Amino acid sequence: MASGARAIVVVGGGLMGLSAAFHLRRADPQVQVTVLERARVGDAASSASAAGVRVMGRDPAERAMALESLGRWPELDRELDAETGYRRGGGLRIALDDTGWAEARATVGEQRADGVPVELVDAAAAHRLAPGLSPDCRGGVHCPIDGQAEAVATVRAWATAARRLGARIEEGVGADALVVERARVVAILRSDGARLSCDVALVAGGAWSASLLAKIGLRFPFRGRGLQMLLTDSAPATLTPVVGCFGRPLSLKQLADGAYLIGGGWPARVPDESVNRWEVLDDSVRGSLEVARAVYPPLVPCTVARSWAGIEAFTPDDLPVLGPVLGVDGLLIAAGFSGHGFALVPTVGDVLARLALGLDPLPYLWRGLGAARFA
Ligand SMILES: Cc1cc2nc3c(=O)[nH]c(=O)nc-3n(C[C@H](O)[C@H](O)[C@H](O)COP(=O)(O)OP(=O)(O)OC[C@H]3O[C@@H](n4cnc5c(N)ncnc54)[C@H](O)[C@@H]3O)c2cc1C
Incomplete structure (x- = not known):
C-alpha cells in the first residue's frame, strides 16, 4: 500500500502494535517506527490474556493465519531473543x-x-x-501443535525486541486524532499536543480503535x-x-x-x-x-x-479486522481480535509490516478478515 513509506506511527502498544513495530524495523531498518501507547505496553487485553496458542476450534477464516503463526511460536524466543514462556503441550x-x-x-x-x-x-x-x-x-x-505462553512475558519480549531493532515506543502518550488530508492520513495528533507526521498510521488500539476511527468518519463495530x-x-x-x-x-x-x-x-x-x-x-x-x-x-x-x-475488542462476526480501508490511504487497522488474537500475533505483525512497506502482504493468510466486510 505504501511503498516507500519512511515514517510509520503505530497507535497502541498491545501485542499487535508491538509485533507490527518489530516486523517493520526488521523488514526495513531505514523506516522510522513510533509506537504511541497511552498507558503502558500491554496495558489492556495483551497482558491480561490467557496466552493460549491454539489453532484448534478456530473459525475457518482464521485457520491459515493461526497455522502460520503456530509454525513460528516454537522458534519465537530465539527470533525475539527474549522469553515468551511458550510451551507446546498440545x-x-x-x-x-x-x-x-x-x-x-x-x-x-x-x-x-x-x-x-x-x-x-x-x-x-x-x-x-x-x-x-x-x-x-x-x-x-x-x-x-496447540500450546501456551505467558502473557506478560510475551508483551515484554515483543517490546524488548522491537526496541532493540530501533522502534521508538512511547508510553503515556495517546493518539488523540488521525489527520487526514486529501483522503490520506498524514499525521497523528498526540495527547501531548504535538503533531507527528507519518506516511502510514497503523491503528492497533484494541477496544478503543473504534472511537479514534470514528473521528475521521469511519464506523467500525468494535465493542x-x-x-x-x-x-x-x-x-x-x-x-x-x-x-x-x-x-x-x-x-x-x-x-x-x-x-x-x-x-x-x-x-x-x-x-x-x-x-x-x-x-x-x-x-x-x-x-x-x-x-x-x-x-x-x-x-x-x-x-x-x-x-x-x-x-x-469484539466484532459482530468475532473475527478481527486487518488491513487497509478503501478510500483512506496511509491507514491500516488491526483490531477486533474477539478474544483469540494472542496466538496470531507473529503473523499479524508480519502482514501489517508488509502492507505498510508495500511488500507482498500474503493475502491468502487473511482472506475474509479485511475491513471491507464492515465498510
Ligand atoms: C482475559 C483474556 C484472555 C485471552 N485469552 C486468549 C488466549 O488464550 N488465546 C488467544 O489467542 N487470545 C486470547 N485473548 C485475546 C488476545 O489477548 C488479544 O486478542 C490481543 O492481546 C489483542 O491485542 P491488541 O494489541 O489488539 O489489543 P490490546 O492489548 O488491548 O492493546 C491495545 C492498546 O492500545 C492502547 N490504545 C488504545 N487507544 C489508544 C490511543 N488512542 N492512543 C494510544 N494508545 C491507545 C491501549 O492502551 C492498549 O494498550 C485473550 C484476551 C483476554 C482479555
Whole structure:
C-alpha cells in the first residue's frame, strides 16, 4: 500500500502494535517506527490474556493465519531473543456428555480438511493426555501443535525486541486524532499536543480503535468486552495440554510454577467502555471455578490466588479486522481480535509490516478478515 513509506506511527502498544513495530524495523531498518501507547505496553487485553496458542476450534477464516503463526511460536524466543514462556503441550477439548461428544466428532473432519492436525481421542486416550480429568469424560479432540505462553512475558519480549531493532515506543502518550488530508492520513495528533507526521498510521488500539476511527468518519463495530481470568495457588505439576470443554466455557492450563490459569470467556463488568477499567464479577468467578472443577477435579482443593480481567475488542462476526480501508490511504487497522488474537500475533505483525512497506502482504493468510466486510 505504501511503498516507500519512511515514517510509520503505530497507535497502541498491545501485542499487535508491538509485533507490527518489530516486523517493520526488521523488514526495513531505514523506516522510522513510533509506537504511541497511552498507558503502558500491554496495558489492556495483551497482558491480561490467557496466552493460549491454539489453532484448534478456530473459525475457518482464521485457520491459515493461526497455522502460520503456530509454525513460528516454537522458534519465537530465539527470533525475539527474549522469553515468551511458550510451551507446546498440545490442546485437548473434551466432551462430558452426548451432545459434547457429538460436537467433538462433527468438528474434526472439516478442521483436518483445512490442515489443522486435530484427532478424535477416546476417553482412555484423553485421560492419558491429561491424567486427572473427570471420570465423565467421553473423549475429545486433541491438537498436538496447540500450546501456551505467558502473557506478560510475551508483551515484554515483543517490546524488548522491537526496541532493540530501533522502534521508538512511547508510553503515556495517546493518539488523540488521525489527520487526514486529501483522503490520506498524514499525521497523528498526540495527547501531548504535538503533531507527528507519518506516511502510514497503523491503528492497533484494541477496544478503543473504534472511537479514534470514528473521528475521521469511519464506523467500525468494535465493542469492548471484559474477559475474566482466575489464577490458583501453585500445585504439583500434572497438566500438560491446554484443556477446554465442548458446551462449557473453559480454558485451563497449568503454568510453569504449578499455578492453574482458568479462563474461557467469562465476562467481567466494564462500567464505562471508553476507559480501561473493569470489575471482576462474583458470578463469573463462581461459574468459572465450577466448570473447571467439573472438568478437572484436581482443582477442587486449589484456592484462587488472583483474579483479573482484560478488555478486548469484539466484532459482530468475532473475527478481527486487518488491513487497509478503501478510500483512506496511509491507514491500516488491526483490531477486533474477539478474544483469540494472542496466538496470531507473529503473523499479524508480519502482514501489517508488509502492507505498510508495500511488500507482498500474503493475502491468502487473511482472506475474509479485511475491513471491507464492515465498510
Ligand atoms: C482475559 C483474556 C484472555 C485471552 N485469552 C486468549 C488466549 O488464550 N488465546 C488467544 O489467542 N487470545 C486470547 N485473548 C485475546 C488476545 O489477548 C488479544 O486478542 C490481543 O492481546 C489483542 O491485542 P491488541 O494489541 O489488539 O489489543 P490490546 O492489548 O488491548 O492493546 C491495545 C492498546 O492500545 C492502547 N490504545 C488504545 N487507544 C489508544 C490511543 N488512542 N492512543 C494510544 N494508545 C491507545 C491501549 O492502551 C492498549 O494498550 C485473550 C484476551 C483476554 C482479555
